[in-house]
Amino acid sequence: xxxxxxxxxxxxxxxxxxxxxxxxxxxxxxxxxxxxxxxxxxxxxxxxxxxxxxxxxxxxxxxxxxxxxxxxxxxxxxxxxxxxxxxxxxxxxxxxxxxxxxxxxxxxxxxxxxxxxxxxxxxxxxxxxxxxxxxxxxxxxxxxxxxxxxxxxxxxxxxxxxxxxxxxxxxxxxxxxxxxxxxxxxxxxxxxxxxxxxxxxxxxxxxxxxxxxxxxxxxxxxxxxxxxxxxxxxxxxxxxxxxxxxxxxxxxxxxxxxxxxxxxxxxxxxxxxxxxxxxxxx
Numbered sequence: 375x376x377x378x379x380x381x382x383x384x385x386x387x388x389x390x391x392x393x394x395x396x397x398x399x400x401x402x403x404x405x406x407x408x409x410x411x412x413x414x415x416x417x418x419x420x421x422x423x424x425x426x427x428x429x430x431x432x433x434x435x436x437x438x439x440x441x442x443x444x445x446x447x448x449x450x451x452x453x454x455x456x457x458x459x460x461x462x463x464x465x466x467x468x469x470x471x472x473x474x475x476x477x478x479x480x481x482x483x484x485x486x487x488x489x490x491x492x493x494x495x496x497x498x499x500x501x502x503x504x505x506x507x508x509x510x511x512x513x514x515x516x517x518x519x520x521x522x523x524x525x526x527x528x529x530x531x532x533x534x535x536x537x538x539x540x541x542x543x544x545x546x547x548x549x550x551x552x553x554x555x556x557x558x559x560x561x562x563x564x565x566x567x568x569x570x571x572x573x574x575x576x577x578x579x580x581x582x583x584x585x586x587x588x589x590x591x592x593x594x595x596x597x598x599x600x601x602x603x604x605x606x607x608x609x610x611x612x613x614x615x616x617x618x619x620x621x622x623x624x625x626x627x628x629x630x631x632x633x634x635x636x637x638x639x640x641x642x643x644x645x646x647x648x649x650x651x652x653x654x655x656x
Contacts, residue, residue, distance in 0.1 A: 432620045439612045439621035446608040447628050450594040453522065453604070457529045457594075458587060464534040469541035470567060486538070493535035499596050501528040506600030525597035533590055540582050544575030581647065584640040588633045595629070605629075 380388070417423065471479065471486040493501075505528040510519040548571045556566030598607035605628060609621035 428618075430619050430623055432618055435612075435616060435618045435620040436624050438616075439609065439624055442608050442612065443605050443621060443624050443628065446603065447605040447625070449522070449602065449604040450591075450597075451632075453526050453529070453594045453597060453602075454587075454591050457526050457533065457590060460530045461533045461537055461590070464530065465537035466541055466572075468534060468538035469545060470572075472538070472542050473545050473567070475563060490535045490538055493531060494539075496532070498528065498532040498593055499599055501532050502596050502600050504528070505531070506597075521600040521602050522597065525600045525602050528600075529590065529593060529596075532593075533586060537583065537586055540579050540586065541575065544579035545571055547578055548574050578647075581640050581644040584636055584643070588636045588640070591633050591636070592629055595625075 420426075468486045468489060471482045472490070474483055502525050505524040506521045509517070509524050509527075545567070552570055552574065553563075553566055556570045557563075561569065594604065595606040597604050598610065601607075603611075605625045606622075609625045612621045613619050
């Protein structure tokens, strides 16, 4: 048995493919560098560039504001982590109510539909105002009056409606044969939903869920409208006292550092799911 070796024609094809690939990479790199150089030159050559540097790119102001912003950003992270847990739970309950078919659950199903339609039509910042200022004014017994608490509640209310629709689309994307197979095994619709359909649906909606949570991370900054002294409020406070806007860019850098890894994870999960679907279709 002789070892296989590629023919001269195959070797030539490989060399051509390598040359074309190298040429494509070089052209893409050169064009990218050219575009960024032109854009950078256009910005730095503008008449207001020196003033922009003074007000937005002051290294001394960045260093002075960094400790306070660093301490405040943990409040954003805390709000995000707390809200995320409740959003997942409430959104799944709302989605399951929307796909229910039992006549006994009709009021619950109608309430879930009204909730998602109404809440998605209200801007999140308006919910923050209503919750943070309106709810404490009711003086309800046993409930805190903390702006942090009610701003977090507002985020939970807002994002639960969006995430519920993501879960519902995932549930409805499961093939009807899965329902039929579960019923053939003697499972009720509720059991089939809980043990068969929901686990499959959750795996399918992980990428869009991550997109929603990327938005949630950024929207924690809306809590500043309710008087929560998080990162954005801290940078605004510094800017008002020092007449410099560099801390806003410092906060932006922190949010970018938090959201970009999630965005890349979302892209990776989407690509992996796509590869699995293509492999299953072969």
